[in-house]
Amino acid sequence: xxxxxxxxxxxxxxxxxxxxxxxxxxxxxxxxxxxxxxxxxxxxxxxxxxxxxxxxxxxxxxxxxxxxxxxxxxxxxxxxxxxxxxxxxxxxxxxxxxxxxxxxxxxxxxxxxxxx
Amino acid sequence: xxxxxxxxxxxxxxxxxxxxxxxxxxxxxxxxxxxxxxxxxxxxxxxxxxxxxxxxxxxxxxxxxxxxxxxxxxxxxxxxxxxxxxxxxxxxxxxxxxxxxxxxxxxxxxxxxx
Numbered sequence: 304x305x306x307x308x309x310x311x312x313x314x315x316x317x318x319x320x321x322x323x324x325x326x327x328x329x330x331x332x333x334x335x336x337x338x339x340x341x342x343x344x345x346x347x348x349x350x351x352x353x354x355x356x357x358x359x360x361x362x363x364x365x366x367x368x369x370x371x372x373x374x375x376x377x378x379x380x381x382x383x384x385x386x387x388x389x390x391x392x393x394x395x396x397x398x399x400x401x402x403x404x405x406x407x408x409x410x411x412x413x414x415x416x417x418x419x
Numbered sequence: 420x421x422x423x424x425x426x427x428x429x430x431x432x433x434x435x436x437x438x439x440x441x442x443x444x445x446x447x448x449x450x451x452x453x454x455x456x457x458x459x460x461x462x463x464x465x466x467x468x469x470x471x472x473x474x475x476x477x478x479x480x481x482x483x484x485x486x487x488x489x490x491x492x493x494x495x496x497x498x499x500x501x502x503x504x505x506x507x508x509x510x511x512x513x514x515x516x517x518x519x520x521x522x523x524x525x526x527x528x529x530x531x532x533x
Contacts, residue, residue: 307462334519345425345508345525346463353518361520393462397519406451406514408521410462 306330307411309394315417322381324414326394328374334397335377336361336408337369339390346393352377384418391415422446423511425524433532438496440527442509445490449511453521454483454494457506466507467494499531 306329316322326335337349338361348361350369358369366388368380381388394411398404424443432438444452450471455463469476469483469492476483482495496503509524 336520338523343525346510346521346523348520348522351518351520359518395521399519400514404519406468406512406519407453407465408519409465410455412462413460 307394307396307409309392309411309414311414312412313415315419316384318385318418319383322384322416322418324379324392324394324416326377326379326411328377328394328396330396330409331374332396332398332404332409333374333402334399334408335371336395336397337367337377337379338393338395338410339363340393340413341390349379349392381416384416386418389416389418421524422449423509423522423524425509425527427527428525429528429530431530431532432499434501435498438494438499438503438529438531440494440496440507440509440529442492442494442524443490444492444511446511446522447490448513449522451512451514452483452485452492453510453512454481455508455510455523456503457508457526463508496529499529501531501533504529504531 308327310325336351338346347363352358352371392414395408397408453468454466457463485492506526510521
């Protein structure tokens with residue numbers, strides 16, 4: 304298994320509160336991603352990082368921000384949580400072709416977030 | 420605009436028979452296609468991939484077929500086993516691009532009946 308750890312694994316929070324999810328990898332992979340999984344929508348990309356301090360938006364980025372100050376850590380922040388952000392969040396990592404990577408990404412175990 | 424589509428939310432097959440999962444895409448720039456398997460309360464795990472320059476890739480019981488002209492791919496599992504029961508996601512990427520972003524379909528729940 305790829306060395307990816309997500310924390311926390313479960314969280315319940317109240318509407319309007321800030322929440323930060325952490326993804327930690329031990330693989331030294333360059334690319335990191337945050338996805339959310341919702342019924343009927345599959346996995347949708349929120350934000351991704353292509354290097355330390357280099358991040359960009361995915362297809363459902365509104366209400367989310369990210370930071371990557373070290374290769375191994377990628378943080379996802381919900382500045383003011385809403386009920387529509389109740390979801391399962393997955394972190395993923397991959398390597399670029401230039402560093403011998405393949406097309407696949409490796410996923411963490413997920414964080415189940417409930418906003419009440 | 421959904422670029423990767425899995426039109427069958429669920430599929431049920433008998434143990435030992437063939438499972439065929441389908442996926443369609445719209446973006447002709449995709450150069451790699453992947454299948455992931457996901458069990459409840461776990462992260463998706465990579466199963467098999469295929470380059471756009473090929474039309475078939477096989478790995479044990481799993482074979483992926485790509486029809487570029489129809490923008491369609493399928494995953495065949497032969498023979499199906501109860502342990503194959505899971506949600507299967509199709510994904511596509513522009514692997515030669517800058518970031519390897521994967522675009523996923525909505526998933527198909529496969530139930531293999533003993």
